[in-house]
Every structure is written in structure tokens, then in C-alpha cells.
Amino acid sequence: MKLYISADIEGTAGITRWDETETGHPRYAYFAEQMTKEVVAACNGAMQVDRGCQILVKDAHDSACNLIPSHFPTCENIRIFRGWGSDSMSMMAGLERDCDGVFFTGYHSGAGMDTNPLAHTMNRQNNYVKINGMIAPELMINSLTAAYLGVPVRLVTGDKGLCDWMRAINPNIETVAVNEGRGRGTISMLPSVACGKIQAAAKRALEKPAKDCMFPLPDHFHVEISFKEHFRARNAVTYPGVVQTSPTTVEYDADDYMDVLNMFDWVL
Numbered sequence: 001m002k003l004y005i006s007a008d009i010e011g012t013a014g015i016t017r018w019d020e021t022e023t024g025h026p027r028y029a030y031f032a033e034q035m036t037k038e039v040v041a042a043c044n045g046a047m048q049v050d051r052g053c054q055i056l057v058k059d060a061h062d063s064a065c066n067l068i069p070s071h072f073p074t075c076e077n078i079r080i081f082r083g084w085g086s087d088s089m090s091m092m093a094g095l096e097r098d099c100d101g102v103f104f105t106g107y108h109s110g111a112g113m114d115t116n117p118l119a120h121t122m123n124r125q126n127n128y129v130k131i132n133g134m135i136a137p138e139l140m141i142n143s144l145t146a147a148y149l150g151v152p153v154r155l156v157t158g159d160k161g162l163c164d165w166m167r168a169i170n171p172n173i174e175t176v177a178v179n180e181g182r183g184r185g186t187i188s189m190l191p192s193v194a195c196g197k198i199q200a201a202a203k204r205a206l207e208k209p210a211k212d213c214m215f216p217l218p219d220h221f222h223v224e225i226s227f228k229e230h231f232r233a234r235n236a237v238t239y240p241g242v243v244q245t246s247p248t249t250v251e252y253d254a255d256d257y258m259d260v261l262n263m264f265d266w267v268l
Contacts, residue, residue: 002096002098003053003054003055003099003101003103004101004103004151005058005103006091006092006103006104007066007104008091008105008106008108009021009031011105011158011159011179013189013190013193014034015179015186017117017118022062023063032067035067036071038106038194038195039067039072040071040195041194041195041199041202042105043057043073043078043202045198045202045203053077055079056081056095057079059080059081064081064084065083081094087265089261090122090142091142092145095145097149100151100152100210101152101153101210102143102146102151103156103202104153104155105157107138107156107157107159108137108158108159108162110129110140110162111124111126111127111128111137112130113135115159115160115161115181116162117181117184117185121141122141122268125228125232126227126268127228130223131223132218132220132221133222137162139156139162141261144217144257145257146215147215147216148258152212152215153166153173153214154173154174154213155198155205156173156176157177157194158178159179161181162177163175170215170216172212173205173213174204176201220253220255221259222253223251223253223254223263224245233248239252241259241263250267
């Protein structure tokens with residue numbers, strides 16, 4: 001079995017403030033460790049199903065150098081992709097078609113959603129990103145990448161709003177809501193409880209039929225991005241096919257999702 005894990009930090013247990021996500025701030029080290037523990041819990045759950053499971057973990061937050069390698073179990077089958085791959089796959093760099101499933105850990109609500117004080121999509125410079133009229137968190141962008149490659153989404157961990165969003169799309173995908181946004185605050189599980197629930201959910205996730213865990217892939221993609229600052233919209237139209245529809249809004253259409261990813265790589 002081959003498994004891919006994309007790991008973020010703004011949806012880890014207890015995280016609430018932006019400075020807790022940023023290298024160099026006093027509280028960052030604690031949450032980088034918790035981010036790591038939640039990924040390790042997901043790995044442990046997968047290995048309960050298949051001890052020989054080949055796992056590639058993509059560190060997908062900010063510098064992409066947040067996970068603590070020494071905290072992982074000694075296992076030749078686990079590899080960690082640190083840093084950015086400099087390609088349009090972004091937070092999904094390294095995912096291949098022969099993978100048996102994707103886990104998303106530490107994921108968060110998107111810009112335009114009110115269910116996490118750290119809600120954003122790819123950066124903090126846009127009001128929202130929409131795909132086919134739906135607010136698109138990073139989870140949607142990356143789940144569509146998995147679907148494009150024919151890989152099922154098996155597990156999502158993060159804030160309650162995001163988990164509810166995923167269950168509404170495909171209730172077969174396992175979710176673990178480790179915290180719940182309340183305005184500028186969060187209500188969170190204890191970190192050890194979160195890890196235990198993630199490990200159990202990871203095991204359940206890999207015991208399900210792959211066909212039941214596919215994220216739906218549309219035939220056409222209409223993208224709308226609303227920026228907080230007008231000059232970003234002006235910059236965005238330098239990408240072929242992007243049309244400015246208001247001082248702060250651009251739109252883009254494509255039939256091939258890789259075209260959408262290439263546009264995001266340029267515009268976001």
C-alpha cells in the first residue's frame with residue numbers, strides 16, 4: 001500500500017493565533033511539535049492496517065520545514081518531503097497516480113468561511129477563492145488534485161467547519177475535528193486525545209473501499225478570486241485566460257484541472 005499525507009498546521013489541536021504558526025515566535029515550537037504528533041498518529045494508524053505501507057509525508061505549511069523528523073517512528077517506509085517542489089502541485093507535490101490514498105492533517109477552513117480564526121486560502125491576501133460557485137478551502141483545491149490523479153481522499157483532520165464541509169461532499173471520508181472556531185477563539189480537544197482519535201480514524205480510513213472515498217471531479221472549472229487589494233487583481237490578469245470582473249475580482253475557466261493549478265501557482 002502507498003499513502004500520501006499532506007500536513008498543515010492551522011488545523012492542529014489548540015492552535016488559535018497567527019503567531020503560533022510562524023517560525024521564530026515563542027509559541028510556534030509547541031505547535032510544530034503538535035503538528036508532527038498528529039502526522040505520526042496518522043502514520044501509526046496506517047501501519048496498523050499495513051505494516052509495510054509506503055508513506056510520503058508532505059510538509060505543506062509556510063516554509064514547508066516544520067515537521068520534526070526525529071519524532072517519527074524508525075521506519076524505512078516513511079519519507080518526509082520538506083521544502084517546496086517548485087511546481088504547480090504545491091501542497092500535493094510528490095503525489096503519484098499509483099497512490100492508494102491521501103490523508104490531510106492539520107487542515108483549516110478557507111477564506112470566506114467563519115469556522116476558524118485562522119481561515120485563509122493559500123495566503124492571507126484574498127477574501128475568497130471559489131470553484132464552480134463554491135467557497136474553495138485549500139482542502140478542496142488539494143482534494144481535486146487527488147481526484148485528478150485518480151487517488152481517493154481517505155482522511156481529513158482539522159477544524160470542525162472544514163470537517164463538516166467535507167462530510168457534506170462525501171460522508172465516506174473519515175474526519176477528525178480536533179478544534180472548533182468560535183470567533184477569534186477556538187475550543188479544542190486535548191492534544192493527546194486528538195492524536196488518539198486521528199490514529200483510530202486513519203486505521204478506519206484505509207479499511208474502506210477506495211471507490212467510496214473519491215472526491216468528485218467536475219468536467220469544467222469556473223474559478224473566481226476576490227482579492228483584498230485591487231492591485232493583486234491587476235497583476236492576476238497577466239496570466240493567460242484570467243479576466244478581471246471588478247476592481248478586486250478575477251475569473252478563469254478551464255476544462256483541465258492542471259490548467260487551474262498552473263493558474264493558482266501564478267496568481268495565488
